[in-house]
Amino acid sequence: MDPLRNPYAPGAGVKPPQLAGRDADLDAFRVVLERVGRGLPERSLMISGLRGVGKTVLLREFQSLAEQYEWSTAKLEGREGMSLRGALGRAVHLLLRSLNRRHRLEHRFEQLLGVLKSFVITASPGGEFSLKLEADPEPGRADSGDDEVDLTELLIEVGKAAASVHTGVAIFIDELQDLRSEDLAAIVGAFHEISQQQLPVLLAGAGLPHLPQELSESKTYAERLFRYRNVDSLSMAAATEALVVPAQRLGVEFTEPAIEAVLDASGGYPYFIQAYGKHIWDVADRSPIDLEDVQLGANEARRELDVGFFGTRWDRATPKEREYLQAMAELGEQPTRSAAVAAHLGKPAGNLSVARDQLLKKGLIYSPGRGLVSFTVPRFGEFILSRQD
Ligand SMILES: Nc1ncnc2c1ncn2[C@@H]1O[C@H](COP(=O)(O)OP(=O)(O)O)[C@@H](O)[C@H]1O
Ligand SMILES: [Mg+2]
Structure with a gap:
């Protein structure tokens, strides 16, 4: 068939020609938007699942849904070792500009930029951020140096501004599992406060299957704060x-x-x-x-x-890490007990903890529970067993 007309779209985050099987998720998000828009209590949404199941695509769909509701939105992606303040600062900047374009916030906009500036320069007084903010920092706002306090203050200001013009704002964070746990805790804490004040600020996040656990470990109330949706095949x-x-x-x-x-x-x-x-x-x-x-x-x-x-x-794994992955594949069933991997390799578990931790860090495996490991990519085990080299 004519390759020029080929409709299929394999690729990370690439919009599929037909978004199949996600109606329930989209409906759930629509309900969230409607309710928040009406000032009703609602929970932010967390999507979790393996690589390649369509989390990024779904998050983007949520974002365009929010935009259809005339909400102002921003998106960022967690990365190992990222500065949350910098990334969120940039995202909130874009979001505020969009809010201002739509609703003419006048002097409130200047003030918001000031709070944002305080938030950003508190992390980096040297001004290493490329964010050019034409505003004076607002002293005493979002500048305590405590990430959770400052993020909360920033988002409350943003939420109040959105509420004053009868709209909402939404922040989308992909690859949430890659944020440092302190940053995750700051986000969860801030959204806890936002939800208590019933402000129209929504968070939608996506991450690997252990995301719900990671969030709960950062703050016990995270379990009740978010609506979780698992995406799968x-x-x-x-x-x-x-x-x-x-x-x-x-x-x-x-x-x-x-x-x-x-x-x-x-x-x-x-x-x-x-x-x-x-x-x-x-x-x-x-x-x-x-x-x-x-x-x-x-x-x-x-x-x-x-x-x-x-x-x-596979190429990103060192020989020691590959040995570990190979053992997981040979054991078959996912998740696998890390003790079983050690036994399979005939080594004390302590000898393998470096390889295991590196694999976790590289996102090749995740831990769905204490002492358990699992591949982050579907069918990775089959690939490993079928390899010939
Ligand atoms: N609901 C869906 N129906 C059909 N194809 C989809 C669907 N969701 C995602 N895809 C396709 O799957 C691939 C992976 O999507 P992506 O969102 O990057 O996954 P993830 O973020 O979970 O790793 C892309 O090629 C995308 O076009
Ligand atoms: Mg993705």
């Missing part, structure tokens, strides 16, 4: 939709056995559906796409996934 019906609808729009059908084979090969994981769809489309030369096309295309897709999706992650 798609149901059979949704996976079929994700595969079939984009082709159908271009007048291309799949035979039943072809569909079944793709669902089977992809396990319904959104990233894999896109990758298989893309290669199958390219090898097929007529509609309907049949089992033979799927088999040919799937081989190509697998090769690409092995290099791009799995291989790039």
Whole structure:
């Protein structure tokens, strides 16, 4: 089929041609927006799941939904070792500018920029931030040096400004698990206060499956403060939709056995559906796409996934870390007990803790509970076992 018209979209955060199986999540977010807009109590939303299930895409959909409601929004992405103040400062700056464009906050805008400036320069008096703020810092606001206190003060000011013009603001944070735990605690603390004051400031975050745990560990009340949604592989019906609808729009059908084979090969994981769809489309030369096309295309897709999706992650592991991953793969079932990994390798657990911690840090594994480890990428174990080198 014409590669120029290929509709499939494998890639991190790339909008899929058909967002399948996420209606319930979108409805839930719509309800949140409506309720906050009416001044009703509502909880911020946290999405968790493995890599490649569509968290980033969903977060973006939430953001455009909020924008459709005329809310001002900002987005940032957690990164290892990031300064939360700097990143949030930039995000809130954009958000305030959008709020001001929509609602003409007049002198209140200057004052808000002043609070923002206090917030930002408190972390970096040397002014290493590129943020150019044409405002005088507001002394005594958001400048205590305590991240939680300052973030709370900043967001309260932003929330009051939004409320005064009858709108809401939303901050979207992807890869939340990569924030330092103090920063996570500051965010949770600030949103606790925001929710108590019922201000129209919403947080929507996304992260790996252990995000709910990490949040609870940062503050015990995090459990009640947020609404959690776990995103995973798609149901059979949704996976079929994700595969079939984009082709159908271009007048291309799949035979039943072809569909079944793709669902089977992809396990319904959104990233894999896109990758298989893309290669199958390219090898097929007529509609309907049949089992033979799927088999040919799937081989190509697998090769690409092995290099791009799995291989790039495998390459980031040192030989010691690979040994650990290999043992996890050989043990099969996820999650695995770290004690079982040690036993499998015939080494004392203490000898492996460095490799384990590095793998956690690199985001190749996560810990779903005390003494447990699990791959962050679906089917990573199968990839490791099938490797030949
Ligand atoms: N609901 C969905 N239906 C079909 N494809 C999707 C869906 N959600 C995501 N995708 C596709 O899956 C891939 C991974 O999405 P992404 O949001 O980057 O995942 P994550 O952030 O969870 O790692 C992208 O290629 C995207 O187009
Ligand atoms: Mg993502």
